[in-house]
Amino acid sequence: MEFPLGDSTMLAHGATSAEFDLVLAPGADRVPDNLTDEAARALAAVFEFREGKAVALRRVAAVAGVRFRVTGAPEGEFAAIEAGDEVLDAGFGAPANADDLERVAGLALRGTLLLRRGGNQLALEAVAGQGPAAVLRVYRGSVMLKAGQGSEQLNRGQWAAFYPALPMLVGLRGPEDYRLLRMDTAERFKDQFHWLNTESFPLRAENNLLAVERRLGALADALEAQRSGEVARDARTEIDAFERLLTDTLAAAKARLAEGKGNPRAEGELGLSDEELVRGEAELLGAVAHWRKTSATGAYSTLGAAAKTLHARITKDREDMAARDADLGRAAALKQRIADLDAALAVQDDAIAKLKQGELYDGDGSKRTALDADIRKQLDAARAGRDATQRLELIRLKLNELDAQADTERRKLAPLREALSTAEKALADVDAALAANAHTAEKLAAAEQAVTAGEAALTRANALVKEQEAALSEADSALQAATTAATEAEKPVAEAVLRREQAAEDLATAVALRAEAAQARDNAAQAVKDAEAALAAMSQNDPGRAKAEADLEKARTALTAADQTLKSARDKADSAKGAHESAEKLQRDLEAALEAARKARTGAAETRASAATRLEQGRKDAAAAQAALETGRQALKAQQDAKVAREALDKQRSEAATRVARARGDLKTVQDAVAAIDAEAQPRRDKMAEENKLAEAGEAASAEAKKLAARRDQYQAVLDEITLREKERKTSQDERDRVAGSQLITGHDTLVAEFRQLSARVDLLEYLRARAMAEDQAYSHAQQAARDRYREASAAADTEAAAFLLERLRPYRDFTLADIAADAETIRRKLALALWRLYYDTGTDSAPDAAGQACYYVAVRSGAGEDALRALDDRWALALSQVLDRARYEKAGKLQAADLVAAPRE
Secondary structure (H helix, E strand, O other), X not given: OEEEEOOEXXXXXXXXXXXXXXXXXXXXXXXXXXXXXXXXHHHHOOEEEEOOEEEEOOOEOEEOOEEEEEOOOOOOOOEOEOOOOEEEEOOOOOXXXXXXXXXXXXXXXXXXXXXXXOOEEEEEEEEEOXXXXXXXXXXXXXXXXXXOXXXXXXXXXXXXXXXXOEEEEEEEOOOOOOOOOXXXXXXXXXXXXXXXXXXXXXXXXXXXXXXXHHHHHHHHHHHXXXXXXXXXXXXXXXXXXXXXXXXXXHXXXXXXXXXXXXXXXXXXXXXXOHHHHHHOHHHHXXXXXXXXXXXXXXXXXXXXXXXXXXXXXXXXXXXXXXXXXXXXXXXXXXXXXXXXXXXXXXXXXXXXXXXXXXXXXXXXXXXXXXXHHHHHHHXXXXXXXXXXXXXXXXXXXXXXXXXXXXXXXXXXXXXXXXXXXXXXXXXXXXXXXXXXXXXXXXXXXXXXXXXXXXXXXXXXXXXXXXHHXXXXXXXXXXXXXXXXXXXXXXXXXXXXXXXXXXXXXXXXXXXXXXXXXXXXXXXXXXXXXXXXXHHHHOOOOOOOHHHHHHHHHHHHHHHHHHHHHHHHHHHHHHHHHHHHHHHHHHHHHHHHHHHHHHHHHHHHHHHHHHHHHHHHHHXXXXXXXXXXXXXXXXXXXXXXXHHHHXXXXXXXXXXXXXXXXXXXXXXXXXXXXXXXXXXXXXXXHHXXXXXXXXXXXXXXXXXOHHHHHHHHHHHHHXXXXXHHHHHHHHHHHHHHHHHHOOHHHHOHHHHHHXXXXXXXHHHHHXXXXXXXXXXXXXXXXXXXXXXXXXXXHHHHHHHHHHHHHHHHXXXXXXXXXXXXXXXXXXXXXXXXXXXXXXXXXXXXXXXXXXXXXXXXXXXXXXXXXXXXXXXXXXXXXXXXXXXOOHHHHHHHHOOOHHHEOOOOOO
């Protein structure tokens, strides 16, 4: 078949028995749907990613009708991508790896491509021409295309787009199944479809038109993209955005704190101070990171759902806070009890001391033994006793005053000792920090010298890299020349490659037919087994046994036919294999002639690889010099920071040493005061003992003999009272020790710390929850607005799809939808809308009984299977029965595609 293409003529013929379709001056309905993707793939194949760069392997002047022009050049003056051009930018920066090449190609065909050619930069912009002048698709076999001296072979499923005076574009078949979207080999693509088909949904691929499928598919794609991209919420995306917002908030708080302008705490859940936020950074980011990790499992539908999980943690922490608060209350009551017991012990000690120091205390019983002998002597000593009693009272008053002063000074000793211990600990901490400081003058000087030496080494390494880049450029030029020579040597092999590929295609076809025959034979064998099993399961009197025996005989006949078909397919596959082996041998013989040219190219490639290796090593050395310089700078920075820290620590040590000296002085002053009071009181105590003896003697002397027995009882009463008080004191002391040793008292500081920690964490979690719920509310408002937009878009799509389908609903001969023209038009509109809504369900006004039923768009793309398509056929038949009366519905069931009035030819 010959067809014109600009000023030249193309020749297409089947290398074997082939079936193909050729469309001249195709419209949008005839152009392959994956034309753009295949153009990008073809352009991407021109580039190779090596040594971190995307470099063109050969010259390209046009791809799929798109030419290139230097930015700013006059119209009609075109340029080309040359071999060796390096891609610098295609709209998103330089490509990072080989996976970016197709993306680069796609952007280059729609915008501007920035290249480096030699030592210069060059910007090429894409200039789109008209669409293809012809499109050829191969359905079966292979087709050879020839124009002048050039040729190209297309195999089954491939297509080619032709452009006048430009290279053709060859691609694979796209997702559209052209073998279904055509009527027969004579008419090729349909112009109208059987829209009153009661057996099968008219918009299924085997029934539909290519133009209708593309138009409705585009509408459905747009609505589906809007539904999934705007209406549906994605918890993972929302959590990622919230994490970035929280990170920015923490960074701003740190910056304000660094400037000394941190925000104070305010009222409400969102009123944490900057210091609290920064202190709780790990807690906040850790919780969000847990949300992000959990969201990958689909546990959350929105950011708010993730935030609500904090409620349990907050409630648990609040319960723990309440428990610790109750413990702190009980600990306060126990501390008060200890204070009360200490006061009671002090009262008992004072009373016992007074009793033991009293004149009636007789611990060893000597006074009671000598009492009878002293009675006779007391009458003479009565006057002296009365005088001693007066002096004793004066001494006792003074001693009580001195004892009170001594007790006051002793109470000062405990806090002074604690203050001294605190000051000594602070001094030890500062000394430890000074010992850990790494700064020395020698280390600082060595770091400065290392930075200077690193900068010099980096300068030398960068100069060497420039020299090595120039050497690599020369090696690239030599490799290009050798590659061109090898390419010229490959031309005689092309025809052999085509013959071998044709043989491979024939072999693949024969193997596929053999596999289909084998599968058919297996299915027939299985059918025989099923029929035999069904017959064996029936009793001899079963009414259905005769039919089962007939089914078994039919299955055996089918198995015999399948065996014969399989044998024929195997013979054809063996013949195709022999032809393929002969073609491969011819190709190997011709390829041997290329070896000399390829050896020359290999030598040039080795030279170029050696230059590239030296350049790579030079760059590694430069990178190592850069890394060494960065390490030196970090070491210098560390020494400078350590120097500043040591100066601050020296100041802190001086202050701490001053506080220790002051605390020691205060403690010694109080200790000296206590010693002085004790020294002053001791002579009075000695004098008191002497006077007490005289007083006792005077009282004894003045007492009459009848009172001696009562005197003796008084001595015993004092001892009894001392014993009773000592017993009561021991009881109070035991209770105090028990209370002081309880867990609430010994762990009081731990309880306080835990309560504060829980309180801070609750504040952080409430802040995080409130902040996340506020963001979730914003997402909810945005989603509601997106739903409204989606409903508007769905209504517009319904209108557009119904209007488009109405243009395609051709009338049938001798059939009307209703007796009245207006009613018939109303039914046509209802059916057009029903066709669209069965093709794609927008979900905005679906009936309750339609839940779980897939529309055609979803069923095909999800691979729902034949059951879903049969259910769709039934729903279409139901829609027809609801708008047509019974007689017309039965008549519509007898209509065929041939009953349609032919569409006018354009």
